[in-house]
Amino acid sequence: MDLDPSTRALHGPEPLAPGAPLVPPLVLTSTFASAGDPADVPLAYARYGNPTWSALEDALGRLEDARATTFASGLGATHALLLALMRGRQRLLLLRDGYHGVRELAKLLAERGVRTDLFDPADREALGRALAEEPAVVWIESPTNPFLRVFDVAGLAEVARSHGAPLVVDNTTATPALQRPLDFGATATVTSITKATSGHSDVLLGSVATRDDDLHERVRTWRGLGGAIPGPFEAFLAHRGVQSLPLRVERQSRTAGALAGRLAGHPRVLAVHYPGLDPETADLAGRQMPRGFGPLLSFELEGGAPAADAAIERAKLIRPATSFGGVESTWERRGRWPGEVAPDGLIRLSVGLEAEVDLWRDVERALDAR
Numbered sequence: 001m002d003l004d005p006s007t008r009a010l011h012g013p014e015p016l017a018p019g020a021p022l023v024p025p026l027v028l029t030s031t032f033a034s035a036g037d038p039a040d041v042p043l044a045y046a047r048y049g050n051p052t053w054s055a056l057e058d059a060l061g062r063l064e065d066a067r068a069t070t071f072a073s074g075l076g077a078t079h080a081l082l083l084a085l086m087r088g089r090q091r092l093l094l095l096r097d098g099y100h101g102v103r104e105l106a107k108l109l110a111e112r113g114v115r116t117d118l119f120d121p122a123d124r125e126a127l128g129r130a131l132a133e134e135p136a137v138v139w140i141e142s143p144t145n146p147f148l149r150v151f152d153v154a155g156l157a158e159v160a161r162s163h164g165a166p167l168v169v170d171n172t173t174a175t176p177a178l179q180r181p182l183d184f185g186a187t188a189t190v191t192s193i194t195k196a197t198s199g200h201s202d203v204l205l206g207s208v209a210t211r212d213d214d215l216h217e218r219v220r221t222w223r224g225l226g227g228a229i230p231g232p233f234e235a236f237l238a239h240r241g242v243q244s245l246p247l248r249v250e251r252q253s254r255t256a257g258a259l260a261g262r263l264a265g266h267p268r269v270l271a272v273h274y275p276g277l278d279p280e281t282a283d284l285a286g287r288q289m290p291r292g293f294g295p296l297l298s299f300e301l302e303g304g305a306p307a308a309d310a311a312i313e314r315a316k317l318i319r320p321a322t323s324f325g326g327v328e329s330t331w332e333r334r335g336r337w338p339g340e341v342a343p344d345g346l347i348r349l350s351v352g353l354e355a356e357v358d359l360w361r362d363v364e365r366a367l368d369a370r
């Protein structure tokens, strides 16, 4: 049955058995009744599985037509997926200007012999040359955090595949409701559920999704033995968030697109970054994310760090905070983080569920230098 994402976020293929709870229960246990060979029971010890995780993973899997594995955080998911893929490969080709935490993790892995090269996914020929040298894992984001650049996933997947390299797409900014990189040939996606996917700024969680059964099993093994497992309560909350994910991100995309357009006309704004605004990638963004471009945008304010800090302080509705994708709008000056490559005056705005008119009034007030 070909269901819309809003429906798939809510319904599995099986009807509920009579007497089954409508809401998958929160199962708090460290162990399950079992005796004899543990392989003969579905669950024996809770580091290897929990029904509350499974309910969340089923919902995420339905959105991506894949098998999902959840972790204690987005970086926990990133770590396990990297280790699962780096078998027989010592090289990581990582996009230059993505989430800084992944670059920091790669630095730690360098001490274990993993060589990381930063590359620009807009340059497909350079990727082909790098892949011709030795086996590697290719890791990108689209749209990127915090510049919201959009890359051609199908084109990059083709280059990677022709060299036997897996392509990973970090799908955090778009979420599985707005973009399905596996449809464009990616080997796996990783999502920080912490952001819009759970959407209520109350949990840290992450997930890996893939259609490759062998990779799925290896990722599960790394989770079970690496131990970066989700808490059942966090999984319960995130599942509740996923039920409204398609609805939330569609509304957030509409408001974010409108605010991006208005910011582009503001006299104090030097540049606005939002998918669809760059004429070179606008068509591509529309093909890869036909339902909307997500809650995140960024813009550069004249006057650098002091001007950006002052604007953030003046806002009354938009809260000053890092992270993104919550129901309430937040913003921050990205350059305050060590290791971030953003210019000093860049503000990253996460658009929540408030009315566009109220948010724009708040932005105008905040940007008013007088």
Ligand SMILES: *Cc1c(COP(=O)(O)O)cnc(C)c1O
Residues within 6 Å of the ligand: 073, 074, 075, 076, 099, 101, 141, 145, 170, 172, 173, 192, 193, 194, 195, 204, 205, 206
């Ligand atoms: C936040 C984020 C991560 C890391 O996720 P955590 O849940 O904080 O560990 C990874 N990738 C991107 C693009 C992110 O925004």
